[in-house]
Amino acid sequence: MEQAELERIREVFVHEVGERLPGAPVRAEVLQYGDDPQIEPGQFTARVVLDAPDDPVERMRAFKEFHEAHIGAVHGLREALDELPANILLQVVASSGPVDAETGPRIQLLAHGGGPGGVPTGLIRLETQVAPEDLETLDTLIEAGIGTSRAEAMRWALARIRERPAYEQLRARTHDIADLKSQF
Numbered sequence: 001m002e003q004a005e006l007e008r009i010r011e012v013f014v015h016e017v018g019e020r021l022p023g024a025p026v027r028a029e030v031l032q033y034g035d036d037p038q039i040e041p042g043q044f045t046a047r048v049v050l051d052a053p054d055d056p057v058e059r060m061r062a063f064k065e066f067h068e069a070h071i072g073a074v075h076g077l078r079e080a081l082d083e084l085p086a087n088i089l090l091q092v093v094a095s096s097g098p099v100d101a102e103t104g105p106r107i108q109l110l111a112h113g114g115g116p117g118g119v120p121t122g123l124i125r126l127e128t129q130v131a132p133e134d135l136e137t138l139d140t141l142i143e144a145g146i147g148t149s150r151a152e153a154m155r156w157a158l159a160r161i162r163e164r165p166a167y168e169q170l171r172a173r174t175h176d177i178a179d180l181k182s183q184f
Contacts, residue, residue: 020073052094063094
């Protein structure tokens with residue numbers, strides 16, 4: 001994405017946060033691929049960081065109070081981001097310092113996928129962990145145009161496995177094994 005487009009997303013998000021959460025002890029951040037390993041190529045994370053106490057119990061209390069008081073505003077932010085021509089994840093995080101994968105509590109609201117539109121149906125959502133080299137492989141598939149997201153690249157790779165003749169043999173053997181197990 002060009003720097004001008006990224007700056008436009010930042011401007012819109014900062015403006016929307018200021019309009020929808022006036023006076024709230026928050027800061028707005030927009031992160032892109034390379035800023036955080038969880039962000040995929042071509043995607044962004046728009047993050048509202050609630051300034052919260054160091055104590056985990058007090059941080060959770062502050063987060064719950066913020067969430068209850070501003071749930072409508074947070075959903076309004078999600079709707080505003082859906083209008084932008086990019087795939088953007090909205091996060092709300094309570095933190096007393098820098099944010100990383102362990103910082104919490106947090107909520108995440110997923111984008112529709114780059115502007116108004118739908119999400120593919122008939123899919124089952126999975127969450128997995130991959131090694132850095134596997135993540136690099138998925139990102140390479142995205143950069144090569146094979147998929148538009150890590151999930152799509154993973155679906156493509158699994159489809160290639162199913163096309164191999166050895167897969168059908170493996171599948172037949174697993175059915176044979178299941179039949180044998182049922183006889184015990």
